[in-house]
Amino acid sequence: MRRTALLALLSHWRHHPFQLLTLVLGLALATGLWSGVQAINAEARASYDRAASALGSDRPVLQAATGTIPESVYIAMRRAGWKVTPVVDGWIEAGEGSVRLLGIDALTAPPDFAPAGSLEGGAAADPLGFLMPPGRMIAAPDTARRLTAKELPPVIVSDAAAPGIVLADIGIAQQLLRLEGQVSRLVLAEESTATLGNPEDFLEGLTLNAPQGSAGLQRLTDSFHLNLTAFGFLSFAVGLLIVHGAIGLAFEQRRPMFRTLRALGLPARTLTGLVAAELASLAVAAGLLGIVLGYVVAAALIPDVAATLRGLYGVPVEGELSLRPAWWGAGMGIALLGTLVAGMGTIWKIARLPVLAPARPRAWARADARLAWAQGAGAALLALVALGARAFGEGLVGGFALLAALLLSAALALPLALAALFGLTARLARGARAEWFWADTRQQLPSLSLALMALLLALATNIGVSTMVYSFRLTFDGWLDQRLVSDLYVTAADAAEAERLRAWLALRPETLLPIWRVDGEILGRPAEVYGVADNPVYPANWPMLEALPDAWDRVRRGEGALVNEQLARREGLNPGDRLTLPGGAVMEIAGIYSDYGNPSGQVAIGLPRLVALYPGVERLRFGILTDTPRELARALTEELGIAEGQISDQASIKAFSREVFERTFAVTDALNVLTLAVAGFAILTSLLTLGAMRLPQLAPVWALGLPRRQLARLELLRTLALAGFTFLLALPLGLALAWVLLTVINVEAFGWRLPMYLFPAEWLRLALFALIAAALAGLWPAFRLTRLAPATLLRIFSNER
């Protein structure tokens, strides 16, 4: 009995292959975009864990305020019985950027110390080669490809290595980083901390930091991943709208069959079970397709994601994707869950279907007053939730709750708003054709509402995100122009070269501006402290958001500090507050400056004060004010022997920063386009599905004297009108979204608030896109209408329906 009934149920799909395709593709797209985003997130998190292990941040670490610890301290600690291993940490040139070089001592590293562990994959076969000059470097495949400089030791490629980090013996690393006799930090075995007293006593300014694990990196990038997840969820929701529509239509078309099967003796429970099993099988097939699609999406996007995380957060992530069983499982799970969500209503209806329920082929598309009320109430409730989230919500979750409630509320309200709008246009219309056009458009709304909701969400997201990105770009460009005050930047190879540079420039008209900094902790988080030279170029150009009246004088006198916006917002700091710097010095905050793109807190103090507080500060980097940067760069190379790689001009730094910016938002752009494509697909499938069901409404109009060609034109015009009006409603929603992104999400995620700029030309481009997509979606059904045989239309007038 079950087999016979199942075959009867499945025969529907044989007769409606397009509907089957819609269902499977909709679910596959939803699953694909969702699982693609999840794959990217999983890959990034795995990278964070590897990076945390590689940096030794999963153990207690000793660091000095000056940035480096003399090797003699390490030796003294070992002699005192401390189980401690030294690490040298720095950056070396690699390809177009730089990579992090970690020097470790393989002999003293504990066996479970991750960098030593990763040696097994690379250096175990040749331990002497690793230790003895010229040594060996161990790097992940993606990182190894960037190590092309001739002076570097041979590279061993290891899959176990952390992305973006190169491992070498400490002696080799000290040479490459010019840190002979110094180490960056000392990593402690946890058990030794409890028995031998306080390790901070070995050197003044030495601080013991508790293990951080990958939590620091994860916290830093949480916003980015939440952003990706939100996009994935949005695409998933848009895909589910397609699936819901397809399942609902299949149900209504099969209602007579359900009725017959019940009348012939199939119990309701069996029928429900069979339909559920049928949906589950389709979900498995679509899920598999979706996972493959997700892999393709993730593989295509992950290089840009890696670039984003490197550029915006300074976090290393491998630009390659590996297959993880958990991800396959999650993808399949979400496909089944999505099908359950989309088909639950249908299964419920089948379970409660009376045996003699009449066939109502268009009932699924007809909105009754109760449904309209429920939709309106839902929209109002969600609008209240959005208001509540704005008033009382906290953190990123509060921000995203506001976004979700706002978008869903608008989506639910869309059919009601369009119905009201088309009611008005119908009343204002003059002529029978126009009256019919608007009245009929209004009647089509319930059956197109899911696709239109999908379009609204996609368009609003596009407007919101592009407004945010363009505002960011405009602000960032202006900020770069202000902030990069020097015309040329030079990093000396060592202190001697730095001194030669100083002496040489002292005889020339150019001005030398030291750019020196130390890294440390401020209010428990990593931060940078910069020294600012006493030069009018800074007060003239530095982009201040808030400041005491004599801020620069205070900085010059060594009394005041400037803090960046992200530090001020995170810690609730204001001008006039007092701030404890690494090492314990307390200074008054004289001003707050904008510092876009920097993930860390930053403080700027007068240069003499920086040198006084941190005598060990590295003094190698300088900015130079000059009217002839090219000539000066050439002179620096030819006369002082400074390598070209140590000199960069303002224009190339700007170009590089902008490139980082563009790559950062390439992922957002790609997801934007994908979401729009899914929405376009939703409209196409809805229109094609409706094409056949529209005939009973079109045939009488044709019979009464409207030619098929004109009907087709009107059908196309209707699609354009629906897309156009949806765009008009998406515009304020998108701007509201942009406002939330700029004033709530960005502030929570990055710590800075951006001004909002409007880009009408961009809206016009998007409106054209929406209209073109709608025209493409409507063109085929309209073309089919012009080619429709009169016999097909005449069937409407006979009893063959």
Added chain:
Amino acid sequence: MSGPRPTPLLSVSGLTKRLPGADRPVTVLDNINLRIDAGETVALTGESGSGKSTLLHVIAGLEPADDGHIRLDGQDLAALDDTGRAALRRDRIGIVFQQFNLIPSLTVAQNVVFQARLAGRNKASWTAALIDRLGLAEHAAKYPEDLSGGQQQRVAIGRALAPRPALLLADEPTGNLDEATGDAVLDLMLELVSETGAALLMVTHSQRLAGRLSRILHLSHGRIAG
């Protein structure tokens, strides 16, 4: 001695229509010849499948003929393209379908005036009177789905007569109605046809209803009998 016959409103000569069959085309209408003068009411009867509805559809220009000529007011339908045939239907022909085929998105009043307005011949006083005569005044603002079958058929008749067509084609207009309602609908239709001077060609299975029209044509196996 009577004068020459006036030019017929509708003349059909040598009309043949074939439809695709399982093996070869099936001839549904075979060399049909007929003429209908202005103001004449003609019943078209015949068993199921005899081609009555097809003949009506071909005369309305809804389907092309394979052979022969159809002239309405001297205008040969074969010479018209899809747009021309649509214009002819709009301007000269009213059609009443058995399934009513009202436009669900328009109100009763909008449905009645729809074709007249399409043709640019809507006369408010006439359509108002028509709505009143059809007993639809109190339902004018309702939508078709809110009406009974008889009421919907009256809306369909009103829509067909509103532009004052020269020829009214009705395909079993009372086929979905009970006898009493059917009689009432036919009475009203004949009355209005007589007032407007339109000719009526009505397909019906009922000999009783056919007998109330001025002439009966019987279609059998695609040919007019007798």
